[in-house]
Amino acid sequence: MTEVAVESLSKSFGDLQALRGLDFDAAHGEFFCVIGPTNAGKSTLLKTIAGLHRPDGGRILLSGRDVTRAEPRHRNVSLLFQNIALFPTLSGRDNIAFPLRTVGTGEGEIARRVGEIAEVLKIGHLLDRLPQTFSGGEQQRVAIGRAIARPTDLLMLDEPLTNLDARIRIALRIEFKTLHHELGQTLIYVTHDQVEAMSMSDRIAVLNKGRFEQIGTPDEVYHRPASAFVARFIGQPPMNIVDAELSGGMDDPRLSGPGFSIPIGGIEQLESASRLPRKLAFGLRPEALRVAPGEGPDTPFAGEVVWIERLGGKSILDLRFAQGLVKAVVPTDHAVRREGPVWLGFTPRAEHLIDKESELFFR
Amino acid sequence: MAEEEMKLELRGVHKSFDGAAAVKGLDLALRKGEFLSLLGPSGCGKSTTLAMITGFLAPDSGEILVDGRVVNRIAPRKRRIGLVFQDYAVFSRLTVRANLVFGLESQGVARKERNLAVAEISEKLELRDILGARGGELNMSEMQRVALGRVLVTKPQLLLLDEPMSNLDAALRASLRSELKQIQKELEQTVLYVTHDQVEALSMSDRIAVMRDGALLQVGTPEDIYNRPVGRFVAQFIGDPPINIVPCRVEEAQGKLVVGTALHSGLGFAGRDVPIGDYLLAVRPHHLRASRAPREGTAECEIRMVENFGAEHVLHVTYGEDLVAVVTEPGFAREGERLHLSLDMDQAHLIDPLDERVVARRRREAAA
Numbered sequence: 001m002t003e004v005a006v007e008s009l010s011k012s013f014g015d016l017q018a019l020r021g022l023d024f025d026a027a028h029g030e031f032f033c034v035i036g037p038t039n040a041g042k043s044t045l046l047k048t049i050a051g052l053h054r055p056d057g058g059r060i061l062l063s064g065r066d067v068t069r070a071e072p073r074h075r076n077v078s079l080l081f082q083n084i085a086l087f088p089t090l091s092g093r094d095n096i097a098f099p100l101r102t103v104g105t106g107e108g109e110i111a112r113r114v115g116e117i118a119e120v121l122k123i124g125h126l127l128d129r130l131p132q133t134f135s136g137g138e139q140q141r142v143a144i145g146r147a148i149a150r151p152t153d154l155l156m157l158d159e160p161l162t163n164l165d166a167r168i169r170i171a172l173r174i175e176f177k178t179l180h181h182e183l184g185q186t187l188i189y190v191t192h193d194q195v196e197a198m199s200m201s202d203r204i205a206v207l208n209k210g211r212f213e214q215i216g217t218p219d220e221v222y223h224r225p226a227s228a229f230v231a232r233f234i235g236q237p238p239m240n241i242v243d244a245e246l247s248g249g250m251d252d253p254r255l256s257g258p259g260f261s262i263p264i265g266g267i268e269q270l271e272s273a274s275r276l277p278r279k280l281a282f283g284l285r286p287e288a289l290r291v292a293p294g295e296g297p298d299t300p301f302a303g304e305v306v307w308i309e310r311l312g313g314k315s316i317l318d319l320r321f322a323q324g325l326v327k328a329v330v331p332t333d334h335a336v337r338r339e340g341p342v343w344l345g346f347t348p349r350a351e352h353l354i355d356k357e358s359e360l361f362f363r
Numbered sequence: 364m365a366e367e368e369m370k371l372e373l374r375g376v377h378k379s380f381d382g383a384a385a386v387k388g389l390d391l392a393l394r395k396g397e398f399l400s401l402l403g404p405s406g407c408g409k410s411t412t413l414a415m416i417t418g419f420l421a422p423d424s425g426e427i428l429v430d431g432r433v434v435n436r437i438a439p440r441k442r443r444i445g446l447v448f449q450d451y452a453v454f455s456r457l458t459v460r461a462n463l464v465f466g467l468e469s470q471g472v473a474r475k476e477r478n479l480a481v482a483e484i485s486e487k488l489e490l491r492d493i494l495g496a497r498g499g500e501l502n503m504s505e506m507q508r509v510a511l512g513r514v515l516v517t518k519p520q521l522l523l524l525d526e527p528m529s530n531l532d533a534a535l536r537a538s539l540r541s542e543l544k545q546i547q548k549e550l551e552q553t554v555l556y557v558t559h560d561q562v563e564a565l566s567m568s569d570r571i572a573v574m575r576d577g578a579l580l581q582v583g584t585p586e587d588i589y590n591r592p593v594g595r596f597v598a599q600f601i602g603d604p605p606i607n608i609v610p611c612r613v614e615e616a617q618g619k620l621v622v623g624t625a626l627h628s629g630l631g632f633a634g635r636d637v638p639i640g641d642y643l644l645a646v647r648p649h650h651l652r653a654s655r656a657p658r659e660g661t662a663e664c665e666i667r668m669v670e671n672f673g674a675e676h677v678l679h680v681t682y683g684e685d686l687v688a689v690v691t692e693p694g695f696a697r698e699g700e701r702l703h704l705s706l707d708m709d710q711a712h713l714i715d716p717l718d719e720r721v722v723a724r725r726r727r728e729a730a731a
Binding site: 037038135136137162163165166167168170171173174177178192193194195198199200218219222223232233234235236237238285286287307309310311312313318329331 | 565586603605670
């Protein structure tokens with residue numbers, strides 16, 4: 001059963017086209033994530049689904065019902081805004097209970113529900129206090145509690161973790177996923193943080209300037225990105241994109257550049273195999289780049305480590321080689337631990353070949 | 364270290380609000396050219412400490428020295444400290460040049476010197492080509508450099524950055540980190556960086572000072588803090604995914620002290636002698652080994668949740684009454700499947716459950 005269906009949705013504000021014909025379905029109980037940079041149109045999309053903006057074109061269906069013109073309160077959705085405002089004169093408990101009281105839920109049920117939510121979000125100590133005594137992170141958690149208090153057909157969260165301490169973000173990521181499992185509610189989750197999108201979602205929709213670049217599972221967007229935009233946005237550090245030439249013909253397809261010529265795997269699976277241009281680019285994930293102190297069959301190309309960023313368990317190497325600058329991720333106890341000359345290697349795959357003009361991956 | 368080389372010193376700095384101690388007798392010193400991060404959760408006293416260093420708050424007791432000089436009674440603008448705020452706060456309607464000049468004008472520097480200083484800093488920070496652009500037209504990298512330039516142009520003894528990146532997109536933060544660190548290194552600028560983000564602290568700092576409840580728990584290099592935390596809080600605050608902590612017991616077996624957990628037993632460790640009893644065992648998710656088939660020393664666990672990070676997956680698996688996280692290659696296993704876990708004591712920390720301090724770890728270098 002499709003819980004949410006959005007068809008050709010568009011919305012402009014004056015000259016600004018915020019949404020340019022968006023299509024997607026989210027299944028019942030799905031954790032559907034919309035990710036994109038600032039001003040991609042993420043919040044506009046949520047507000048339009050909630051009924052706070054009237055779309056210029058397209059339809060919104062919830063559980064098969066066309067709600068495009070329905071009043072917000074008739075849509076049975078809840079939306080948590082990024083800039084939350086708790087009721088300042090209500091305690092944490094009464095803030096969370098508020099949406100339940102507005103629909104006439106019994107006090108016994110309210111107490112049970114608030115207790116449940118407080119336990120999941122670890123906010124029991126805030127229930128009898130006023131919001132002015134909460135820290136930013138505590139306010140956010142109570143606001144999340146209020147958003148999930150009343151079971152609705154669709155829950156929408158707009159960057160709920162953005163303003164929280166990094167530590168709380170990590171903990172809440174896991175709690176959110178567990179909570180979603182337990183509630184079984186359809187969730188549209190908006191974020192600009194690819195870690196949140198990758199680790200929590202069933203599917204990810206990558207939004208850029210009001211258009212979806214790709215909709216797919218975390219594995220699909222990570223391992224088979226549709227465009228250079230997706231490849232750069234998903235994964236940290238982002239996928240390296242390196243210029244190269246195609247050589248060797250279809251019998252022995254190779255990727256070549258100054259100082260390298262490597263066979264490409266899987267080219268026969270590309271529909272566009274016979275139409276590949278000579279000049280193209282290829283994507284290379286930082287963890288797929290091999291780095292070693294010495295030359296070897298797996299690391300045949302000379303390069304140089306120009307900068308190391310140490311992140312505890314792993315390090316990010318900025319490397320210069322014949323084709324430019326690339327980043328590699330290695331464990332901190334890796335043999336390469338300081339700036340200077342190194343040797344590189346990589347194994348290009350056909351699904352990571354990019355058309356330089358359209359910036360789309362060949363399929 | 365000779366005293367005159369210290370760019371900032373805090374000696375027993377204390378501050379209370381309405382009888383509640385916010386900063387409790389802080390001692391800290393920054394060497395010239397050092398990048399030190401003050402790392403801790405919201406409410407730990409970081410901002411109060413910063414406000415005392417800048418002079419917007421007066422300590423109840425203790426001394427603050429900038430470049431060897433006690434500044435407790437010196438006005439904020441005369442302390443020769445540069446402060447960069449959250450979000451960089453560049454004036455969006457002023458040009459880059461006007462932003463850079465701003466700090467000098469407020470200090471009453473003559474026009475000729477101002478021009479010279481602006482030329483110098485815009486050269487160093489590669490701002491020369493955008494001096495005419497307005498603040499609102501800049502990308503984040505330019506914005507960061509203008510915010511730094513606006514402060515560095517006054518040649519501060521000490522640069523303070525107060526969570527400058529906390530509201531920025533995650534992807535941007537990564538590139539701004541490298542850039543900030545490279546600028547700091549090149550200019551040999553002494554920096555105190557306040558953050559709650561352990562990644563920022565690990566990636567940029569020469570040393571990290573971890574703060575909690577108004578006190579410093581540990582001051583050390585990123586490597587020290589990551590590999591040799593002094594206690595439970597530091598261990599848990601650093602590292603993503605967070606370190607696993609499970610109950611364990613130290614026992615004697617065949618004349619040797621061994622550690623046993625809910626699932627593993629007879630784990631040897633060569634730390635200092637510790638009394639037999641109950642402890643906590645902390646081990647990073649990268650240091651647990653998962654295998655599909657049982658082997659010697661492995662214990663069977665059920666996978667409850669998988670977090671997909673693309674390059675690696677974090678599996679949350681049952682471990683006695685607890686869940687522990689273990690890092691694996693993508694596609695190693697799915698939710699609901701079982702796997703076999705081995706625990707490497709070489710990478711583990713034994714923590715006293717009462718005072719939450721690390722009492723033993725195997726790494727030989729750790730013997731304190």
